[in-house]
Amino acid sequence: MDAPAPDQPVRVEVGLGDRAYDILIGSGLVARAGAEIASRMPGIRAAIVTDENVAATHLEAFSASLESAGIPATAVTLPAGERTKSFEHLQQVVDAVLDARLERRDVVVALGGGVVGDLTGFAAGIVRRGMRFVQVPTSLLAQVDSSVGGKTGINTSQGKNLVGLFHQPGLVLADTDVLDTLPLREFRAGYAEIAKYGLIDRPDFFSWLEANWRDVFSGGAARTRAIAESCRSKAEIVARDEFETGDRALLNLGHTFGHALESAVAYDGTRLVHGEGVAIGMVLAHRFSARLNQCSPDDARRVEAHLKAVGLPTSMAEIPGALPDADRLLAYIAQDKKVSRGALTFILTHGVGQSYIARDVPASEVLSFLRENHPG
Numbered sequence: 538m539d540a541p542a543p544d545q546p547v548r549v550e551v552g553l554g555d556r557a558y559d560i561l562i563g564s565g566l567v568a569r570a571g572a573e574i575a576s577r578m579p580g581i582r583a584a585i586v587t588d589e590n591v592a593a594t595h596l597e598a599f600s601a602s603l604e605s606a607g608i609p610a611t612a613v614t615l616p617a618g619e620r621t622k623s624f625e626h627l628q629q630v631v632d633a634v635l636d637a638r639l640e641r642r643d644v645v646v647a648l649g650g651g652v653v654g655d656l657t658g659f660a661a662g663i664v665r666r667g668m669r670f671v672q673v674p675t676s677l678l679a680q681v682d683s684s685v686g687g688k689t690g691i692n693t694s695q696g697k698n699l700v701g702l703f704h705q706p707g708l709v710l711a712d713t714d715v716l717d718t719l720p721l722r723e724f725r726a727g728y729a730e731i732a733k734y735g736l737i738d739r740p741d742f743f744s745w746l747e748a749n750w751r752d753v754f755s756g757g758a759a760r761t762r763a764i765a766e767s768c769r770s771k772a773e774i775v776a777r778d779e780f781e782t783g784d785r786a787l788l789n790l791g792h793t794f795g796h797a798l799e800s801a802v803a804y805d806g807t808r809l810v811h812g813e814g815v816a817i818g819m820v821l822a823h824r825f826s827a828r829l830n831q832c833s834p835d836d837a838r839r840v841e842a843h844l845k846a847v848g849l850p851t852s853m854a855e856i857p858g859a860l861p862d863a864d865r866l867l868a869y870i871a872q873d874k875k876v877s878r879g880a881l882t883f884i885l886t887h888g889v890g891q892s893y894i895a896r897d898v899p900a901s902e903v904l905s906f907l908r909e910n911h912p913g
């Protein structure tokens with residue numbers, strides 16, 4: 538990561554050879570987006586994909602920025618929320634891009650959070666067998682996780698992100714100013730993914746977060762540092778295992794349980810948003826590791842205490858409304874993309890910052906654990 542001049546963005550490179558790209562993190566990037574895109578991709582036209590909430594606050598400024606850089610653009614605005622990651626809205630985006638007669642070398646831009654980014658990236662990956670794609674993440678979660686690394690896709694009734702492909706963006710512009718208007722619940726949800734990097738393999742970062750999380754929430758240098766550290770962690774893992782044949786699965790810490798819970802509430806964001814599912818999932822992953830004598834119960838309690846301190850849910854009991862029973866939750870887990878020849882794979886841990894990939898985890902152990910932790 539380059540050391541930035543005071544008003545320059547932090548730059549993190551995702552080192553993927555001839556598909557390497559920059560993540561720029563800093564203030565004022567929505568206003569500068571047109572210039573940043575045009576300097577890397579001259580002569581293009583663009584389709585901007587966004588959602589109703591983001592459109593209300595940022596679409597005008599973003600469109601103006603493209604226009605002033607000479608990039609003709611069309612925009613498509615989708616409903617906000619996880620349920621938008623569907624075949625129906627994929628079709629809407631594909632139609633908008635084709636109706637605008639964009640060519641393969643033109644650009645589809647995701648202006649929004651993780652839902653918009655995942656859906657837009659998927660559309661860009663399949664239209665004309667792969668168009669260029671730029672991520673302008675407007676949520677904390679998208680800035681520290683989903684806009685980086687090229688996982689794109691949609692949800693189905695069988696489970697989360699079950700249809701999609703790997704399609705890398707050509708540029709990620711993370712404007713830290715847009716986080717100032719993010720609802721607290723959304724900010725916290727993104728924070729769960731920041732904490733995840735500490736829990737995977739950066740125990741010092743986790744300790745730093747325990748001491749400094751209030752500053753991360755208030756903004757300024759601590760926030761930028763946490764975002765940059767997260768992007769650097771993710772970029773390193775993605776560069777060495779782009780297609781998740783090994784280590785990249787570590788980024789799924791908390792997601793095996795978390796995705797099952799999101800599926801269990803039918804992606805109802807009033808009950809559970811993705812980052813909250815990840816927070817509960819990370820606590821469960823640590824508790825499950827302790828139950829299997831892989832880590833100390835003190836470590837599991839430490840993780841739970843920190844996530845609770847920042848105001849994240851840490852147990853299934855905190856999800857409003859009834860949940861399906863443990864057998865049904867296990868059925869969702871069995872649809873997880875890490876399952877191989879029917880064997881369940883979890884990201885477990887030997888302690889804070891010591892996560893590892895556990896293949897062939899017995900379903901009977903998972904079921905007993907889910908029953909013990911189920912609120913019903």
Ligand SMILES: O=C(O)C(=O)C[C@@H](O)[C@H](O)[C@H](O)COP(=O)(O)O
Nearest residue numbers: 682686688697698785788789792874
């Ligand atoms: O980029 C990755 O790899 C991740 O696993 C990051 C996750 O935080 C992210 O939510 C991802 O989309 C989940 O991937 P999935 O393969 O479990 O759907």
